[in-house]
Amino acid sequence: MSIADIRKDYQQASLSETDVAADPMQQFGTWFDQALKADVAEANAMSLSTVNAAGRPSSRIVLIKEFDQRGFCWFTNYDSAKGNDLATNPYASLLFFWTALERQVRIEGKVEKITAEENDAYFHSRPLGSRQGALASKQSQPIPHRGVLEEQLAAVLEKYGDQPPRPEHWGGYRLVPEKIEFWQGRSSRLHDRIVYTKNTDGTWSIGRLQP
Template identity: 80%
Template sequence: MSIAHLRKDYQQASLTESDVTADPIEQFGIWFDQALKADAAEANAMSLSTVTDDGRPTSRIVLIKEFDQRGFCWFTNYDSAKGKDLATNPYAALLFFWSALERQVRIEGRIEKVSSEENDTYFYSRPLGSRQSANASAQSQTIANRDLLEQQLASVVGTFGDQPPRPEHWGGYRLVPEKIEFWQGRSSRLHDRIVYTRNADGRWSIGRLQP
C-alpha cells in the first residue's frame, strides 16, 4: 500500500458547542483526564513549536508538568535551542495528539519563565538520574561522542553525589494561552473544531472552525 492510501476514518465521538465548558482550561482538564483513563500513550507529551531569530519554525516533543488558569508549564534547559528561540521570540504553540481518542488540542500564546521557587520545587522532585543529567548535559550543544557525555555525567556524580543542585540555566516556562482549539476527528474528514479565543478583557469567546 502506498503512503497516499494510508488513512483512518474517525468515528468515535463528536464535539458540539454544547459539549464544552465556558472555560478552556477546565475543558482541557476534562479531556486530559479522559486521555489518562483511556491509557493514551504518553498523554502528557506535547509538541512545542518555537521560531528562531531568523523566522524559521522548529518543533520537538516535551512533557507538560502543570496546567492551571495561569497556563501550561514544562521544564528544560534555558540555554537549549528552544530556550534561545524563546529568548528572542517569546511566543510558542503546543500540540497534544491523543490518537486513542481521535483528538487534538492546539494551544497558542506568549511565554514567561516560572519562578525560582517553582523551579526548585519541581527540580528536587525529579528522580536522581534526571537531576544528574540536567547538570551533565549542555543541551543542544554538539558533542563528539557518547563516551564524552558519559564522562560528563560521571564528573557530576563524582562532584555532587546524590545531591546535585539545580543548575541556574535549568527551569520552567509557562505558555499563557491566547487561543485553544479542541479537535475531534469525524468521519470523512468532516472534523469538529471548537476554538476559544481570549479577548482584550481576558474573557474567552467560543467559535467553530471549518475542518
C-alpha cells in the same frame, strides 16, 4: 499500499459548542482526564513549536508538568535551542495528539519563565538520575561521541554525588494561552473544531472552524 493511501475514518465521537465548558482550561482538564482514564500512551506528551531569530520554526516533544488557569508548564535547559528561540521570540504553540480518542488540542500564546521557587520545588522532586543529567548535559550543544556526555556525567557524580543542585540554566516555562482549539475527528474528514479565543478583558469567545 502507498503512503497516500494510508488513512483512518474517525467515528468515535462528536464535539459541539454546547458540549464544551465555558472555560478552556476546564475543558482541557476534562479531556486530559479522559485521556489518562483511556490509558492513552504518553498522554502528557506535547509538541512544542518555537521560532528562532531567523524566522525558522522548530518542533520537539516535551512533557507537560502542570496546567492551571495561568497556563501550561514544562521544564528544560534555558540554554537549549528552544530556550534560545524563546529568548528571541517568546511566542510558541503546543499540540497534544491523543490518537486513541481521535483528538487534538492546539494551544497558542506567549511564554514566560516561572519563578526560581517553582523551579527548585520541581527539580528536587525529580528522580536522582534526572537531576544529575540536568547538570551533565549541555543541551543542544554538539559533541563528537557519547563518551563526552558520559565523562560529563562522571564529573557531576564525583562533584555532587546524590545531592546535585539545580543549575541556574535549568527551569520551567509557562505558556499563557491566547487561543486553544479542541479537535475531534469525524467521518469523511469533516472534523469538529471548537476554538477559544481570549478577549482583551480576559474572557473567552467560543467559535467553530471548518475542517
